[in-house]
Amino acid sequence: MIIIIGAGLSGLLTAYRLKIAGIPFKILEARERIGGRIHTVFGTKNTPVEMGATWFGAYHTHLMALLQELDVHYYEQYMEGTVFFQPFSTSPAQSMQLPSQQASYRISSGTSHLIDILYKKLDPEDVLCHQSVKAITFQNNAVIVKATDVFEPSHVVLAIPPKLWSKKIVFTPTLPDQLKHIAQHTHTWMEDSIKVAVTYAEPFWRQKQISGTLFSNTGPITEFYDHCNRGVSTFALCGFINSSFKHLSTVERRAKVVTQITTVFGRQAEEFMDYKECIWSEEADTFEVSETPLFPHQNNGHPIFGNSFYDDRLFISSAEASSEFPGYMDGAVHSGNTTAKKLIDLVQSV
Structure with a gap:
C-alpha cells in the first residue's frame, strides 16, 4: 500500500492514476475537506x-x-x-x-468540480480526512506513518507544499540536509x-x-x-x-x-x-512561517524535488515540486502524473 499525504489536486490525481493501475493506496488529509488550495x-x-x-x-x-x-x-x-x-x-x-x-x-x-470528479473516481474509504501526519519512520523493512492513526505503507508520497512537510513532519532518519534546507525555503503559492x-x-x-x-x-x-x-x-x-x-x-x-x-x-x-x-x-x-522572507515561487520546481529518497520509498508530488508551471494547477497536474508514473513503474518492476 502507498500512503499519499494531502488530498489536493496533485494527491488526488496521483491516487487516481494508481487506482487505474490497480495499486492500493490511502490518502491522508489533515483538513476536514479535500481540495487543498482549490476551494x-x-x-x-x-x-x-x-x-x-x-x-x-x-x-x-x-x-x-x-x-x-x-x-x-x-x-x-x-x-x-x-x-x-x-x-x-x-x-x-x-x-x-x-x-x-x-x-x-x-x-x-x-474549480472544486475538478476535485469532486477525481474524488468520485476513488473509493471513499481510501480518502481519510482529519489525518494530520506527525512523523514518518523509515526502517530496514518497514515504513511507519504516524497520523491520527498509524499506517505501514511500502511507499510515501508527500503531496503537500514542501515547507509544510519539512517543518511539521518528523522524519527518522532525518531528511537530507540539502532537501530540508531547500524545502524550508520554498515559497508556498497563495500562502x-x-x-x-x-x-x-x-x-x-x-x-x-x-x-x-x-x-x-x-x-x-x-x-x-x-x-x-x-x-x-x-x-x-x-x-x-x-x-x-x-x-x-x-x-x-x-x-x-x-x-x-x-x-x-x-x-x-x-x-x-x-x-x-x-x-x-x-x-x-497551507501556511507555515518562513524563517526568512521568501520571494514568490522561490525554489518552486527545484530539481531536488524530482528525486526519490530513503531507498525509493519517499516521493514528492505537489504544485511547488513540479518542473513545469510550479505553484499553479498545471504544475500540480504535471507533478501528480509524473509521480504516479514513477510509482507504477517501480511497483510493477518488482
Whole structure:
C-alpha cells in the first residue's frame, strides 16, 4: 500500500492514476475537506465563488489534457466592457484598455468540480480526512506513518507544499540536509493571499457595459474580476486584496472592500447578498512561517524535488515540486502524473 499525504489536486490525481493501475493506496488529509488550495464556496442562490485557485490558460497543457480526459468543461473569463485602474488614492479610478493577451479560463461549476470528479473516481474509504501526519519512520523493512492513526505503507508520497512537510513532519532518519534546507525555503503559492468575493442578485456592471475588472494600487483590492457562472445565472465579483489587511477584522475588511467597489462601480455595489473571504495565512494546513522572507515561487520546481529518497520509498508530488508551471494547477497536474508514473513503474518492476 502507498500512503499519499494531502488530498489536493496533485494527491488526488496521483491516487487516481494508481487506482487505474490497480495499486492500493490511502490518502491522508489533515483538513476536514479535500481540495487543498482549490476551494469553491457557495453563497445565496447557490452562487459559486472561488476562495482558492481559479484561472488558467491554454498554455497550461497538462491541466487542459486532464479536463478533457475527465470531461470537465470550462469557459472564458468575461472581460468585455470598461476596465478600471486606481493608480493613486487621491484620484478617481481611470478607465483603461488592456493590451491584447491570451484568454484565461475558469472551470464550469467551480474549480472544486475538478476535485469532486477525481474524488468520485476513488473509493471513499481510501480518502481519510482529519489525518494530520506527525512523523514518518523509515526502517530496514518497514515504513511507519504516524497520523491520527498509524499506517505501514511500502511507499510515501508527500503531496503537500514542501515547507509544510519539512517543518511539521518528523522524519527518522532525518531528511537530507540539502532537501530540508531547500524545502524550508520554498515559497508556498497563495500562502499569504487574501481572496474576496461579493455576490449579487443582478450583474449590474454588465448592464452598464463594465467588465467588472479592477486593478488598484490603493487597496484594499488589488485585482477584481467578473465572477458570474458559465450560464450567467449567478452573479459575483471576485479577486484579491492586499495581504496587509489581514490584521483587520472581517467587518473592517468588508467595509473597506465595499467602499472601494462602490467608489469604482457605483452605488449598486453596496447592494450585495454575500461577502466571502479566505485569508490563506490563517490556514494552518497551507501556511507555515518562513524563517526568512521568501520571494514568490522561490525554489518552486527545484530539481531536488524530482528525486526519490530513503531507498525509493519517499516521493514528492505537489504544485511547488513540479518542473513545469510550479505553484499553479498545471504544475500540480504535471507533478501528480509524473509521480504516479514513477510509482507504477517501480511497483510493477518488482
